[in-house]
Each structure stands twice: as C-alpha cells, then as structure tokens.
Amino acid sequence: MRRLKTIVLSAAIGAAMLAGTVSASAEEVLRLRLNGDINTLDPISTTNFTIRNAAYLMYDTLFALDSNYEVQPQMAEGYTLSDDGRVYTITLRDGLMFHDGSPVTGADVVASIQRWGKVDGLGKILFSKLQSIEAPDDKTVVLTMNEPWGQVIPALGKISSNVPVIMPASQAANDPSEAVANPIGSGPYKLLPDEWVPGSIAVFEKFGDYVPRDEPADMAAGGKVAHFDRVELVYIPDTATAIDALIAGEIDWIEEVPADMLAFFEGADSAKPIAARQSGNSMQLVVNHLNPPFDDPKIRHALQWAVEQKPFLQAAYGNATDRYLECAAVFFCDTPYATDANTERVLNRDVDKAKALLEEAGYDGTPVVLMHVTDIPAHDAYYSVLKPMLEEAGFVVDDQPSDWATVATRRASKEPVADGGWNLFFTGWGFVDQSNPMTNVYVAGDCDNGWFGWACSEELQELRKQFAEAEDPEVKKALAEKMQILTHDLVSYVPLGQSFPSQGIATNLEGFIESPVPFFWEVQRTQ
Incomplete structure (x- = not known):
C-alpha cells in the first residue's frame, strides 16, 4: 500500500512539473511539503503560517x-x-x-x-x-x-x-484584506507564476540579482544564501503518502510528521524525523463571538468546562510525551509571563458544570459549526476528539470537513453561519507569537478590528497599551497576568496544550536553521 502511494505521488509531481514552462531535470531542486496548500503568497492578507513560511522564500524585511x-x-x-x-x-x-x-x-x-x-x-x-x-x-x-x-x-x-x-x-496599494494576485518580492527566491498551480505546486527559482548580507545567517537575520536553483512546494494532502515520497527521495522535507507515523522511518537511510523544539505551537480552539451560541459568555464558559487538554494531545501525539505539554498559560508555559491564574475552567473538565451553564443560558440546541481541517493530521485528530466531547456536554455539533486552505479563507467571514460563517476552528500559534503580549492576538480585545473570533474587551485594550509603555519588568509581569485572567473570562480561545512537532528531513541535506519559523535559504545537499 505504501509503495502504491509513492507511485501515485510520482505521477502527481510529474504532472505538476509538466504544467510549468521550465524543465527542472538539469537543475538542483529542493522539494518541500508544507502544512496545507499555497493558495496565496501574500502574508499581509492572512496570518496562515503555511503562507508565511512560503512567503519567506520570496520576500525580505527591513x-x-x-x-x-x-x-x-x-x-x-x-x-x-x-x-x-x-x-x-x-x-x-x-x-x-x-x-x-x-x-x-x-x-x-x-x-x-x-x-x-x-x-x-x-x-x-x-x-x-x-x-x-x-x-x-x-x-x-x-x-x-x-x-x-x-x-x-x-x-x-x-x-x-x-x-x-x-x-x-x-x-502595497492593494486592500490588505485582498491577496495580491501576482506577488513580487525581493528575497533570495523568485516565484514562477506560470508554474504555480494552487492545489498542486508552487515553484520558485533562485533570484540571481539578490545580494545577501555579509553576516552569516542567524535565524531570520544575516546573509540569505540560496543554494538551490529551484524550490518546489508540493501539496500532498495525505501525510502517509508524503512520508513515502520523502523516504523514496521524491521530496526533501515535511513540515509535520504525526507521532503515530514516526515508525515509518525505521530502517530508512534516506530520511529521518527530528523534534522541532523551537517550532513549538500552542494548539487553540478559536471561538467566534459574533454568532450564536458563543455570543453568550455563559455558553463560552460551558465550552471551557466541556473540554480538557490531555485527550487532544494524546490523539495527536500518542505516547510521545516529549512532543507535548499540558498548559493553559496564555503566554506559553516556561516563559517570563507564564502563570496559572484563572485556569480552573481550562484545565479541569466538568460535564455537569457545562450542562448547568447551558441550561442557565437557555441554550436552544443551535448547532455548533466546526470547520474540520482534514489535511493537517494533528488538526484532524483534534476535531475527532472535540465532537464527542461537545456532544456529551449537551452541544449540538455540525462537523464540516474541509482543507486548511479553505478554512484559512472562511475564518475571515463575519457572516451568520447560514451565510458561510462559523463557530469554532483549531489553529496553532507559535512561541514567538504568543509569548509576547504585544503580538499575542488573543489578548488584543480589539472587537471588530481584531483577529478571527472578534473577541471584544476595552479593558484588555487598555492593559496592552499600559504594557507597551511600561519599563519595569515586574509591572509588565503583573499586567500580563491581568491580561490572562481577562482573556480566560472572555474566552477568545480555549488553549489545548503545547506541542513540539516532528519534521521529516532527507538525510542528504544540511544547513537547516533552528527557528520557530522554517527558513530554507541556507539548506544545501551534502552529496
């Protein structure tokens, strides 16, 4: 079965390459499988990490x-x-x-x-x-x-x-909510628009006029030296198929390998899994405050009582306990602003309390729409755990399977559910985003101008302004704790633990930069 998947993938990659105008047969090519499809390359129009990761190939920053x-x-x-x-x-x-x-x-x-x-x-x-x-x-x-x-x-x-x-x-004159159609950057790799086929492949070539900085590469800083003629981002929805392709040498890197598939690499000399500790995420269940039933704070609190972290983490990572951590800290555990303040509802499941709150709120059985991502294994596992948990607590659930690219677009809708809106979806923000109160989207409280879910709190807005102006570390820490207390009361999201995913890497590559964001400009082959 695994060999059949590899053959199917070979045909898919071949078809995608034939769709382009340039043959890669005589060129040095790096093939990557990110978490999801590349349906846009405008990292201003979306916070989708898949798009962010791809965009770093072609854009640069001040x-x-x-x-x-x-x-x-x-x-x-x-x-x-x-x-x-x-x-x-x-x-x-x-x-x-x-x-x-x-x-x-x-x-x-x-x-x-x-x-x-x-x-x-x-x-x-x-x-x-x-x-x-x-x-x-x-x-x-x-x-x-x-x-x-x-x-x-x-x-x-x-x-x-x-x-x-x-x-x-x-x-840049384009509306930031609308993705740029034919993106142009100034980074080490250049997009080949004629070979970009959403749902299949996005192709970049080395930009000959790029001038790297003189300093050695150092995470996102320093000299960005492109060692490959081409970089191809190949969309492979099925992870087992992607792992087969990696072991067969048809692709070179996989962004995330589920714990239950690590055994696929046993006995393989061509590829290996590694724990990407710096790429740790906090998986979050994002709550839409605009649509019933979660426009009611009591029902949002019932949601907190209805779920618990460990079953989600076990579903995604099994017995690989080094890959996850139960944590309800808004600014990540083991960071300067970590605290356990106001985490009782988040860390302790109590179905009876959830049911009582639903009854008190007059919950009328309005279906909870889950935008169920199926092409990212950890997300798929989380949704499979979430649905029965919610139903046991008394929620009516409408589970709607989709791919991540579609969810990343649909989540921007503020429309009622009947008109394409939504209630809940999973996402994962990383350490570098969440540990800083200035970049953590869930403590903004920015209402209609905020991140998806549109949680609203003028008090949170004021606390963040005070944090930005404060200089005393103890004052900052106290403000961060207040933000966490308010955020868990507001329920802009439900934290479901931290994870440290495994990546799959071809053994004939070197130069991967340790970073919360995957960068590829230093990567090169050893043979």
Missing part, C-alpha cells in the same frame, strides 16, 4: 530577529534615533532589487509598512502612535512618533504573522 531574539538590520543598512526618541531614520542597504528588475525604494518601504500596519496587531499600535512615515529619497525612510515608544524597531522586525514584508508600492 529588520529581522537573530537566534538571541534580538532585532538586526536586514534590508536596512541601519537606523538612527533622534535625541528626543521620536524620529527614526532608516537607511536602505545597497543592491536591493525586486524580482521584476526594479530597485527597492523608500517609497516601496513606506507603502508596504502602511499596508501591514492596517492589519497586524502590533502594526496597528505602532500607527496609533505614529505622527508620520515618509521617504525623503529612494534610500531613506523616516518614522516620526508622537512620543517615544520603544517597540518601533521590534515591530518592524517581527518574524511571524503578520510579517512586515516589503513589496512594490503598486502592490
């Missing part, structure tokens, strides 16, 4: 984080800060070029940052404090703040969704 989580210049040569702490003057480095052959200018940077600032949580805060952003010439960008704010450069250097990538001003 600043980036190194392995010490310190911000370093990337497209920027550097910056100066005025004596009053309000004016940031950023100089672009030489040799920056877009994939269409045009130079990167200050005007492109301004337009790109403005587009990002309309959708990103931290970007919105930056622009609320910004007096002006302008490009006095092609090599310079000037940000003038209303008052000193120490998060300006960290905001421009954030490495996860939404990533403040730089694109041509003509594309």
Whole structure:
C-alpha cells in the first residue's frame, strides 16, 4: 500500500512539473511539503503560517530577529534615533532589487509598512502612535512618533504573522484584506507564476540579482544564501503518502510528521524525523463571538468546562510525551509571563458544570459549526476528539470537513453561519507569537478590528497599551497576568496544550536553521 502511494505521488509531481514552462531535470531542486496548500503568497492578507513560511522564500524585511531574539538590520543598512526618541531614520542597504528588475525604494518601504500596519496587531499600535512615515529619497525612510515608544524597531522586525514584508508600492496599494494576485518580492527566491498551480505546486527559482548580507545567517537575520536553483512546494494532502515520497527521495522535507507515523522511518537511510523544539505551537480552539451560541459568555464558559487538554494531545501525539505539554498559560508555559491564574475552567473538565451553564443560558440546541481541517493530521485528530466531547456536554455539533486552505479563507467571514460563517476552528500559534503580549492576538480585545473570533474587551485594550509603555519588568509581569485572567473570562480561545512537532528531513541535506519559523535559504545537499 505504501509503495502504491509513492507511485501515485510520482505521477502527481510529474504532472505538476509538466504544467510549468521550465524543465527542472538539469537543475538542483529542493522539494518541500508544507502544512496545507499555497493558495496565496501574500502574508499581509492572512496570518496562515503555511503562507508565511512560503512567503519567506520570496520576500525580505527591513529588520529581522537573530537566534538571541534580538532585532538586526536586514534590508536596512541601519537606523538612527533622534535625541528626543521620536524620529527614526532608516537607511536602505545597497543592491536591493525586486524580482521584476526594479530597485527597492523608500517609497516601496513606506507603502508596504502602511499596508501591514492596517492589519497586524502590533502594526496597528505602532500607527496609533505614529505622527508620520515618509521617504525623503529612494534610500531613506523616516518614522516620526508622537512620543517615544520603544517597540518601533521590534515591530518592524517581527518574524511571524503578520510579517512586515516589503513589496512594490503598486502592490502595497492593494486592500490588505485582498491577496495580491501576482506577488513580487525581493528575497533570495523568485516565484514562477506560470508554474504555480494552487492545489498542486508552487515553484520558485533562485533570484540571481539578490545580494545577501555579509553576516552569516542567524535565524531570520544575516546573509540569505540560496543554494538551490529551484524550490518546489508540493501539496500532498495525505501525510502517509508524503512520508513515502520523502523516504523514496521524491521530496526533501515535511513540515509535520504525526507521532503515530514516526515508525515509518525505521530502517530508512534516506530520511529521518527530528523534534522541532523551537517550532513549538500552542494548539487553540478559536471561538467566534459574533454568532450564536458563543455570543453568550455563559455558553463560552460551558465550552471551557466541556473540554480538557490531555485527550487532544494524546490523539495527536500518542505516547510521545516529549512532543507535548499540558498548559493553559496564555503566554506559553516556561516563559517570563507564564502563570496559572484563572485556569480552573481550562484545565479541569466538568460535564455537569457545562450542562448547568447551558441550561442557565437557555441554550436552544443551535448547532455548533466546526470547520474540520482534514489535511493537517494533528488538526484532524483534534476535531475527532472535540465532537464527542461537545456532544456529551449537551452541544449540538455540525462537523464540516474541509482543507486548511479553505478554512484559512472562511475564518475571515463575519457572516451568520447560514451565510458561510462559523463557530469554532483549531489553529496553532507559535512561541514567538504568543509569548509576547504585544503580538499575542488573543489578548488584543480589539472587537471588530481584531483577529478571527472578534473577541471584544476595552479593558484588555487598555492593559496592552499600559504594557507597551511600561519599563519595569515586574509591572509588565503583573499586567500580563491581568491580561490572562481577562482573556480566560472572555474566552477568545480555549488553549489545548503545547506541542513540539516532528519534521521529516532527507538525510542528504544540511544547513537547516533552528527557528520557530522554517527558513530554507541556507539548506544545501551534502552529496
């Protein structure tokens, strides 16, 4: 059976390559299988990690984080800060070029940052404090703040969704809620649009005019050296098929290998699984506050009592206890802002309390629509556990199977369920996003302007403003704990533990960068 899947995949890859205009037979090709389809390559229009990961091949950023989580210049040569702490003057480095052959200018940077600032949580805060952003010439960008704010450069250097990538001003003029149709970047790899077939393959080629920084690669910072002629992102919905392809040498890397499939690698010399500790996620059940029944806070609290973490983690990771951790900390466990405040409803399942709250709220049997992702194994396992848990607690459940790309689009809908809306879906945010109150989407409380689910709390908004302005570490820690208490009462999401997924990697590759985000510019073959 496994060999048959490999043969089927070989045919699928061959068909996808024939769909393009360039033969890869004589070129050095890196083939990757990400979690989900590449249906867009605009990381501003979505927070989908699959799109973020793919977009890093073709886009670059002004600043980036190194392995010490310190911000370093990337497209920027550097910056100066005025004596009053309000004016940031950023100089672009030489040799920056877009994939269409045009130079990167200050005007492109301004337009790109403005587009990002309309959708990103931290970007919105930056622009609320910004007096002006302008490009006095092609090599310079000037940000003038209303008052000193120490998060300006960290905001421009954030490495996860939404990533403040730089694109041509003509594309940055597009509404950020609408994906750019023919994306153009300035990074080490260039998209080949004629070979991009959503639902099958996305193809990139080495961009010959890209000028890496002189420094060694260091997580998202430093020199980005492309060692392959082409990078192909192959969409393989079935994970067992993808593992067969990896072992057979037809692809080179798999983003996530389920615990129950690690045994597939036994006796294989061509590929191996590794624990991606820095790619740890917190799996979250996201709750839509706009649609019944979860527009009622009592029913949201009933949801918390209805579920517990361990069965979900076991379903996804089995006995591989080194791959997961029960945790209800909003800012991740084992971090400076970790706390167990207000976690009783989250960590302790009590079906009777859930039923009592449903009765008290007058729950009328309104179906709970689950957007059930089937092409990401861990998600699929989680939904399989969730449905019976909810039904036992008294919820009526409408489980709607779908792929991740479709869910990543549908989740943006604020419409009623009958018109394409939704109630619940699973997602996973990583350590680098969740551990910082300035980038954690669930503590924003930003109502209609917030992340999917649109949880609303003016008190949370105020606490985050205070956190951004605070300098005393103890004050920051106290504010973070208050945010967690309010977030678990608000139920913008239900945390279902932390996980450390396994990746599948061809043994003839080296140069993978340890990072919460997978980067591929240093990867090369050893033979």
